[in-house]
Amino acid sequence: MSRILLLGKGGQLGATLLPHLQTLGTVTALGRDQLELSQSDQIAAVVADYQPEVIINAAAYTAVDRAETEAELAQRVNGDGPGKLAASAAAQGARLLHxxxxxxxxxxxxxxxxxxDDTQPLSVYGRTKLAGEQAVRAALPEAHWILRTAWVYGTQGQGNFVKTMVRLGQTRKTLRVVQDQVGSPTWVEDLAAAVVALVRLGDRAPAGTYHYTNSGVASWYDFAIAIFEEARALGLPLAVQTVQPIPTCDYPTPAHRPAYSVLDCQKITALLGHPAPHWRESLRIMLKDYLQTLAKEVGQ
Incomplete structure (x- = not known):
């Protein structure tokens, strides 16, 4: 059994991870009110206090567009904080999953x-996340796992694409969704399972960088169409009748987003011994659970 320190317990991944991690050992889960990564001077003391064997950093500054005007804060949370966390892990002889x-x-x-592959991020958010990766590698070269993921959604949290589409689809007849950005929608429960698998493997999982998303590829437009098809099949009444595919230039945002975000997951597939579920299969499971939750809330 391990002593695990989880940061970001209030976020989408952190909240999903917590019950799963408790099967592996003693878990201390901290939110921003207990440890703020922008306050890097607090990190070493907190890590020394809890003396974890494994640290999981699910905390981040994730407001992609706002980061364009809050670059310093994003850098402190996404770049400097993980570096300090890795240095503190090194001092304790702990592993870090970032x-x-x-x-x-x-x-x-x-x-x-x-x-x-060469990175070359397009946004402040991307640059600060890359800085965090580099800081982790430098401070903890032999005892880190960096797990890159993409397009994460789940029943936890507020701002993910699936929950937004369900909400809008119930009230609007027409929606416009970007078609020329492509990636792999990733259910947070599947991502959490991969995190737990890495922690369970311990020394048998080599230090380094891994990619994990659900299998399959979609545009945001494809994803939206699938959400509405699956939601209707599950009996959710929807107002939406038309989903219009649009180019990114018709939906400008402060931060530039990568047009092709599909991650090669062969490395972690070989390590775990099986591929990730297809995104559409996981979407169906998530929506069934989410719509049952919505129905209970309406019935209360």
């Missing part, structure tokens, strides 16, 4: 991104 993102890539190539 969650990163497809946004470290520029999205310009048309084949899945491998772990060693």
């Amino acid at each position: 969650i990163s993102t497809d946004y470290v890539f520029n999205g310009h190539q048309g084949q899945p991104w491998q772990e060693g």
